Amino acid sequence: MPAITFAHPALLWLLCLLVPMAWWYFRPARKCEPAVRMATTEMFRHAPQTWRNRLRHLPFMLRMISVAAVVCVLARPQSDVALNQHDREGIDIMLAMDISVSMLKQDLMPNRIEAAKQVAADFVLERESDNIGLTLFAGEAFTQCPLTSDHTALLQLLAAASCNLQAKGVISNGTAVGMGVATAANSLKNSEAKSKVIILLTDGENNTGDISPLTAAEAARHLGIRIYTISVGADNTSSDNETTLPQIAERTGGSFYRATDSRQLRDIYGEIDQLEKSKLTAVMGETRYEAYQPFALIALGCLLLELLLRNVFFRRIP
DSSP states (O other): OOOOOSSGGGGGGGGGHHHHHHHHHHHHHHHTTOOSOSOOOOGGOOOOOOHHHHTTTHHHHHHHHHHHHHHHHHHEEEEOSSGGGGOOOOOOEEEEEEEEEEGGGGSSSSHHHHHHHHHHHHHHHTTTTSSEEOOOOESSSSEEEEEEEEHHHHHHHHHHHTTTTHHHHOOSSSOOHHHHHHHHHHTTOOOSSSEEEEEEESOOOOOOOSSSSHHHHHHHTTTTTEEEEEEEEOOHHHHHHHHHHHHHHHHTTEEEEEEESHHHHHHHHHHHHHHHHHHHHHHTTOOOEEOOOHHHHHHHHHHHHHHHHHIIISSOOO
């Protein structure tokens, strides 16, 4: 149950106006006001009660409710939970995955690329409310899937990711880590999410591309993007990887990981999943959402119903 607070609670004192309204309606003098002058009312003394007579005070009660609801609207009710579930989405994630031919090595089962794809797919399934996209890179980088909440389509495109593009010469040789970071960051450039993240997975050091990894990381930092870097492979211990990937993560407020087997890779994605959930909770903890809509609908509904009842079913003869 979301907690409701009011931006202007002092205005709730206006609810005290309901007391004189009720007194004026039920005041003793009003009961003596005749609607129609008659010589005697004896004939009505034992008349059966009709539903109109029993509900004669309903229009006034509806007016009281509508006034109370209007006062609540003026006091600006706010909630810590959005009325629209989509408004709660606070994180956009780009998966940047290396598809160079070295990712076909089988030190992870069945090989590096398939292990990375399976763990990434499980990660996507755990982030139901997030927008997630996919960047692939080898000697070049491209967006395989833009940010989307359609995770079914994303998983299909992730499954189609393959090292064959480089093996067949469709994209150039090498590993352009900087281009992978830059392309993923460009997909997040216009994001209005409360948290923007790149998960960069590679098994090689940067050896091609027009943008250096640290330059791309600096640009991502200015865009408010956090980068988690994963160096995958049992024999992936180059000095460049052991310095560049940690620096990318450090500059953007992320973390660096090494995965030498599938279990470690799965644990890393699980840790990132938990870290991002914690960070998002911290970012959104003080967020307040306007919650006047239900009160406004109540006020309008009660007012319209009162007018209908008063002028049709409970219409008084002058």
